[in-house]
Amino acid sequence: MSTPLLQIDLAKIFHNASTLVARLKSKGVSVTGVTKAFLGASQIANTLLRAGVSSLGDSRIENIEFMRKSGIAAQMILIRTPMLSQTDRVVASADLSFNTELDVIVALSSAAVKAGKTHGILLMVELGDLREGIMPRDVEKAIRTVQELPNVRFMGLGTNLACRNGVSPDNRNMAELSAMANRFAPTDTSAQLIVSGGNSSNLNWVFGGGEIGCINNLRLGEAILLGREALNRQPINGLFTDAICLMTEVIESSIKPSKPWGTIAQSAFNGASNLDDQGYINQAIAAVGRQDTDPEGLHPPNGIEVLSASSDHLILNARAKKLVVGSTVSFQLNYGALLHAMTSPHVAKTFVGSEVIGCPRPELQTLPSAAQIFQSQT
Ligand SMILES: *Cc1c(COP(=O)(O)O)cnc(C)c1O
Numbered sequence: 001m002s003t004p005l006l007q008i009d010l011a012k013i014f015h016n017a018s019t020l021v022a023r024l025k026s027k028g029v030s031v032t033g034v035t036k037a038f039l040g041a042s043q044i045a046n047t048l049l050r051a052g053v054s055s056l057g058d059s060r061i062e063n064i065e066f067m068r069k070s071g072i073a074a075q076m077i078l079i080r081t082p083m084l085s086q087t088d089r090v091v092a093s094a095d096l097s098f099n100t101e102l103d104v105i106v107a108l109s110s111a112a113v114k115a116g117k118t119h120g121i122l123l124m125v126e127l128g129d130l131r132e133g134i135m136p137r138d139v140e141k142a143i144r145t146v147q148e149l150p151n152v153r154f155m156g157l158g159t160n161l162a163c164r165n166g167v168s169p170d171n172r173n174m175a176e177l178s179a180m181a182n183r184f185a186p187t188d189t190s191a192q193l194i195v196s197g198g199n200s201s202n203l204n205w206v207f208g209g210g211e212i213g214c215i216n217n218l219r220l221g222e223a224i225l226l227g228r229e230a231l232n233r234q235p236i237n238g239l240f241t242d243a244i245c246l247m248t249e250v251i252e253s254s255i256k257p258s259k260p261w262g263t264i265a266q267s268a269f270n271g272a273s274n275l276d277d278q279g280y281i282n283q284a285i286a287a288v289g290r291q292d293t294d295p296e297g298l299h300p301p302n303g304i305e306v307l308s309a310s311s312d313h314l315i316l317n318a319r320a321k322k323l324v325v326g327s328t329v330s331f332q333l334n335y336g337a338l339l340h341a342m343t344s345p346h347v348a349k350t351f352v353g354s355e356v357i358g359c360p361r362p363e364l365q366t367l368p369s370a371a372q373i374f375q376s377q378t
Pocket of ligand 1: 034036059079080160198199200201219220221222223230
């Protein structure tokens with residue numbers, strides 16, 4: 001086993017995704033499975049599709065291109081406003097993109113004309129979190145502009161909250177989005193607008209009896225992969241929170257003082273350390289560090305505490321039990337740690353659990369290597 005290793009349980013991801021899809025379906029809300037935290041790996045993308053997500057969304061065109069090359073035929077949405085420099089690629093691979101800039105939409109229109117295609121436009125509306133979005137007063141004009149341009153089609157409205165400032169989805173901001181969708185709905189009722197209310201941070205609102213109004217779609221990444229809602233990071237009832245774990249190997253285990261000695265200045269990543277003197281402890285080092293993940297986002301198993309981390313060393317207090325050199329310590333991850341580990345070329349990836357959901361045999365499959373990733377960018 002090559003470590004650090006992310007072990008990805010496809011059966012648990014399938015369970016999380018299908019459970020959320022079913023619960024949201026009962027509210028009339030479809031799920032776009034968000035693939036950015038795993039670079040569009042086809043094993044996970046296909047698992048989400050089998051679980052019933054209606055489309056796949058990613059913020060990077062490279063990941064969408066990668067999924068297309070892997071033969072995935074689902075509807076794919078670029079959920080970050082396209083770079084002006086990438087509009088040809090966006091039209092070539094994504095069916096739909098989230099947009100906030102008229103110049104970009106004009107370029108998408110030209111690219112779509114050139115490619116002989118129609119590209120869907122969903123306009124993102126700013127509702128207070130102050131990340132992406134058109135200010136509400138400018139939405140009508142933006143819709144008119146899209147409707148006048150050739151080869152692009154206005155397909156819906158969306159918003160994104162809780163990512164920059166933690167502004168929570170509630171009846172007020174969701175009703176504002178619904179009201180806009182109502183007002184600008186096409187008179188042709190066969191063309192229902194997509195009204196995409198948000199991300200994993202919307203689940204407390206939806207399942208807490210929120211007034212759904214016209215909201216008919218959510219984009220979910222974290223809740224599917226980690227089984228937690230994104231406002232307070234509480235486990236979601238009935239979902240697995242351990243679908244993905246990070247396995248690491250112990251490379252040193254020694255009884256050491258808890259307090260450093262000598263003249264203390266700054267360390268590699270922090271100011272001068274100020275550790276309580278707990279006497280001697282069972283200190284261990286796991287061979288993983290800031291090049292691989294976000295150590296602050298690792299949840300150790302019971303009885304083990306993360307003390308600190310540098311580029312390649314994770315320092316643990318194993319408390320009562322001395323860890324054996326060569327043994328494995330497995331961590332759960334928060335979203336930041338997961339994102340970092342998934343996209344680090346130093347972290348191997350393995351898939352388990354696929355036979356339970358009828359996927360092809362789970363050979364040791366890996367995500368694109370760094371070489372492949374960098375190649376595809378040149
Ligand atoms: C990342 C992202 C999502 C998914 O967010 P999760 O919290 O992982 O569910 C949804 N929408 C947009 C625009 C995003 O960038």
